[in-house]
Amino acid sequence: MEPGATLAQLGEWELIRRLGAFAPPGQFHDDAALLPAADGSRLVVNSDVLVEGIHFSDATTAPGDVGWRAAAANLSDLAAMGCTEVLGLTVGLVAPADTTWSWVEGVYGGLKEALDAYGGELLGGDCSGGAQRLLAITAIGRLAGDTGAIRRGDGRPGDWLVGTGPHGLSRLGLALLQGDDPAAGAALDPALVQRALAAHRRPRPRFDAVRALRASQPVGAPWRVGGCDSSDGLAAAAAAIAASSGCGAQLDRRALPLDPAMAPLPLAEAWCLGGGEDFELVLALEPAWAQALVAAQPGSSVIGALVVGPAGALGWASGEAWPGADGEIGEVRGYSHFAWVVRG
Numbered sequence: 106m107e108p109g110a111t112l113a114q115l116g117e118w119e120l121i122r123r124l125g126a127f128a129p130p131g132q133f134h135d136d137a138a139l140l141p142a143a144d145g146s147r148l149v150v151n152s153d154v155l156v157e158g159i160h161f162s163d164a165t166t167a168p169g170d171v172g173w174r175a176a177a178a179n180l181s182d183l184a185a186m187g188c189t190e191v192l193g194l195t196v197g198l199v200a201p202a203d204t205t206w207s208w209v210e211g212v213y214g215g216l217k218e219a220l221d222a223y224g225g226e227l228l229g230g231d232c233s234g235g236a237q238r239l240l241a242i243t244a245i246g247r248l249a250g251d252t253g254a255i256r257r258g259d260g261r262p263g264d265w266l267v268g269t270g271p272h273g274l275s276r277l278g279l280a281l282l283q284g285d286d287p288a289a290g291a292a293l294d295p296a297l298v299q300r301a302l303a304a305h306r307r308p309r310p311r312f313d314a315v316r317a318l319r320a321s322q323p324v325g326a327p328w329r330v331g332g333c334d335s336s337d338g339l340a341a342a343a344a345a346i347a348a349s350s351g352c353g354a355q356l357d358r359r360a361l362p363l364d365p366a367m368a369p370l371p372l373a374e375a376w377c378l379g380g381g382e383d384f385e386l387v388l389a390l391e392p393a394w395a396q397a398l399v400a401a402q403p404g405s406s407v408i409g410a411l412v413v414g415p416a417g418a419l420g421w422a423s424g425e426a427w428p429g430a431d432g433e434i435g436e437v438r439g440y441s442h443f444a445w446v447v448r449g
Contacts, residue, residue, distance in 0.1 A: 136182040145250035151182040157238040165282035172215025179244035180310035185334040188246035191225035197241035253328030260331025260350035260389030276380025278305030321397035331389030338379040353414025
């Protein structure tokens with residue numbers, strides 16, 4: 106690609122690959138960085154940016170939900186590295202001068218609610234004026250010295266892919282908040298509406314699934330877990346694991362992790378694969394461990410497998426054509442940070 110290529114032309118993954126050239130080898134391959142600590146443990150450090158008009162807006166996201174989602178997105182990346190101990194967050198706030206204190210107070214209240222729920226403290230940060238509101242979050246967690254990490258590149262052909270919960274609910278919640286009609290005129294189950302709104306407004310970092318993963322490790326089995334979270338979509342997560350592990354991935358179309366009440370919706374499959382912001386974990390495990398995890402963790406399921414093939418290639422286990430040629434390619438491949446689509 107030409108040196109003058111724009112970020113939209115590069116795409117997020119190519120941008121990250123190029124930025125990785127400025128860091129130690131492999132440093133940009135995972136959801137967070139691992140740093141050795143003096144006590145023999147390892148610190149897990151992750152940073153994320155939430156931008157007004159891209160990740161949130163006043164039309165769909167209350168200030169408290171902005172704060173909760175900002176914290177949860179970063180805590181999810183800690184969980185995606187196998188971390189269950191949260192030390193805290195730093196927060197960089199950029200906002201125009203006419204931003205109200207009540208908005209800022211609500212955001213920080215939401216941040217604190219998430220920390221109260223999952224551990225850790227607000228450690229500090231910085232504030233600056235700017236043309237639009239922005240939150241830059243750094244989350245810090247800890248892995249015990251003998252605790253294995255989850256790495257995107259640790260999958261192998263033959264591993265089963267496990268999803269820790271339903272996908273597409275957050276995208277449905279966003280559609281409802283934006284006033285869309287995802288049911289094409291049909292009535293939606295009120296309970297489904299509430300689950301979708303909650304999934305979008307107050308996502309859950311899956312520390313509980315990490316604990317279940319550790320507890321279900323078969324006796325004598327070495328620690329080897331490939332994985333990441335599904336913040337950019339289920340298909341993007343499976344492709345990222347496969348690409349980093351040097352193999353392909355096949356998903357079972359009959360086993361997509363859909364909320365049963367959402368399954369009949371016209372865009373259910375596309376939103377399951379690429380809606381994004383579900384913050385579930387997608388894990389590549391040896392089959393016996395995958396079975397043990399599914400038995401131990403309610404809501405988790407086997408959704409496919411890693412296979413021999415081109416790195417990062419996606420397909421259906423049945424051999425059907427992979428979706429995308431019908432104009433829904435953006436929803437199927439996952440969220441692109443440089444397509445400038447409002448997400449919240």
